[in-house]
Amino acid sequence: MTDHHYSQFYVGGQWVSPAHQGETISVVNPSTEQVYAQVPEGSADDVNSAVRAHACARNTGLPLLAAKPQRSVLSESYTQNARAREHTHTHTHTATQAHTHSRNHAELEFVLC
Numbered sequence: 488m489t490d491h492h493y494s495q496f497y498v499g500g501q502w503v504s505p506a507h508q509g510e511t512i513s514v515v516n517p518s519t520e521q522v523y524a525q526v527p528e529g530s531a532d533d534v535n536s537a538v539r540a541h542a543c544a545r546n547t548g549l550p551l552l553a554a555k556p557q558r559s560v561l562s563e564s565y566t567q568n569a570r571a572r573e574h575t576h577t578h579t580h581t582a583t584q585a586h587t588h589s590r591n592h593a594e595l596e597f598v599l600c
Contacts (some may be wrong), residue, residue, distance in 0.1 A: 491524035496533060499540030506532035 495502040505527045514524040 493524060493526045496527065496529065496537070498533075498537050499543065503536070506530050506536065 495504050497503075507530050508527075509530075510528040511525045512528050513522045514526060515521065516523040
């Protein structure tokens, strides 16, 4: 049973439609071997768009290269956002990575420390 259907990619900080509408790819939960989600099949144009977005982010300065006060604010913001989405993150990771919920929760806690 497919729980989720996605029609866009997250590129450059925003959701964008694929360059070419077409086929989808089934994401399979390895622990149940059931289809968990359907995602658009990317094209070379989609990959190029993601690479350009990455290059732009690098050229404008990565958050880790920001001054220490800015890094602190960014880190706090990231931590708050991650904690607000903790349930969604652990549920999705559990369903797609064949890890237990408690292991995924522990991994998230480790990253956020």
